[in-house]
Amino acid sequence: MAAGGTEPAAALKVIRQTRQQAEQVRRLLQELGETSERVSLSKRFQKVKRQFDAGVVPAGLDRETAYDRFAELSLAVHGLDQRLRTKFHPDPTDG
Numbered sequence: 168m169a170a171g172g173t174e175p176a177a178a179l180k181v182i183r184q185t186r187q188q189a190e191q192v193r194r195l196l197q198e199l200g201e202t203s204e205r206v207s208l209s210k211r212f213q214k215v216k217r218q219f220d221a222g223v224v225p226a227g228l229d230r231e232t233a234y235d236r237f238a239e240l241s242l243a244v245h246g247l248d249q250r251l252r253t254k255f256h257p258d259p260t261d262g
Contacts, residue, residue: 181250185247185250185251185254188246188247188250189208189247191243192208192212192240192243192244192247193208195236195239195243196208196211196212196215198236199215199225199228199233199237199240200225200226201214208247212244215240216241219233219234219237
């Protein structure tokens with residue numbers, strides 16, 4: 168957590184919520200065929216994004232379902248990134 172006097176209960180809540188967001192990203196990556204647990208979530212997301220940009224749909228998913236899951240994943244990654252930036256690594260110039 169960023170320095171600034173956050174109460175322990177509030178800090179634990181933010182940590183729990185952030186872990187839940189990361190788990191959602193992990194689950195969606197797995198649904199899209201990316202199971203490399205030793206690789207960071209961001210690198211795994213970039214790999215999946217490149218595949219979708221190239222028109223490659225993961226095996227076992229129809230095109231519509233795959234693109235729906237990718238949309239969910241994109242939003243989940245964005246939400247996690249925003250939480251990490253604001254709650255754990257805030258920009259000191261933001262006020």
